[in-house]
Amino acid sequence: MSQENAHRLARAREILMGAQIAMGITHTHPDLQLAAKSDRKTPPGMIYSISGTQKDLNDALLQCATPLTWIAVAALPEIGWQRLSEQGLNLERVVALPNLDIAAERVLSILASAVDILCVGDLPLSAQGRKRIAAKARQKGCLILSATPWPGLSRSFPHHWQTGATVTQLPQRAVGT
Numbered sequence: 802m803s804q805e806n807a808h809r810l811a812r813a814r815e816i817l818m819g820a821q822i823a824m825g826i827t828h829t830h831p832d833l834q835l836a837a838k839s840d841r842k843t844p845p846g847m848i849y850s851i852s853g854t855q856k857d858l859n860d861a862l863l864q865c866a867t868p869l870t871w872i873a874v875a876a877l878p879e880i881g882w883q884r885l886s887e888q889g890l891n892l893e894r895v896v897a898l899p900n901l902d903i904a905a906e907r908v909l910s911i912l913a914s915a916v917d918i919l920c921v922g923d924l925p926l927s928a929q930g931r932k933r934i935a936a937k938a939r940q941k942g943c944l945i946l947s948a949t950p951w952p953g954l955s956r957s958f959p960h961h962w963q964t965g966a967t968v969t970q971l972p973q974r975a976v977g978t
């Protein structure tokens with residue numbers, strides 16, 4: 802597909818999504834969401850690890866979030882809320898759990914069912930626990946951004962996306978779904 806056609810298709814999808822929202826239809830098919838920066842689909846339920854500093858993780862979060870995105874931030878007590886807010890993150894749609902205990906796997910699984918983006922710090926999760934959380938995220942279309950790799954499950958966050966552009970238009974969850 803040519804670059805011009807890809808942009809026209811992305812614009813048509815934006816118009817369709819706007820019409821659906823105006824009509825009160827909040828369910829969209831997540832496979833049709835196009836990555837704006839790379840002109841390729843970003844499947845829902847992906848897990849990206851962001852190596853580097855807290856700023857790198859924050860930048861990835863800012864690139865993935867939209868004003869209507871529901872976000873959960875877990876085990877990241879030093880995330881830098883002021884900078885995120887100044888950069889445009891809608892803090893009214895953020896659930897923050899700076900510290901998690903031994904119930905972390907259960908909490909993350911519940912959050913993956915309820916939010917569009919789950920941003921996770923370093924937690925002592927078993928391999929099986931991560932697989933269960935990843936399965937729930939795939940099932941519900943939740944994007945996971947992790948400060949640490951999830952062996953066999955996560956990919957490195959694409960460097961070409963770290964330019965300040967919005968990475969993806971995530972499906973917006975209707976209340977109660």
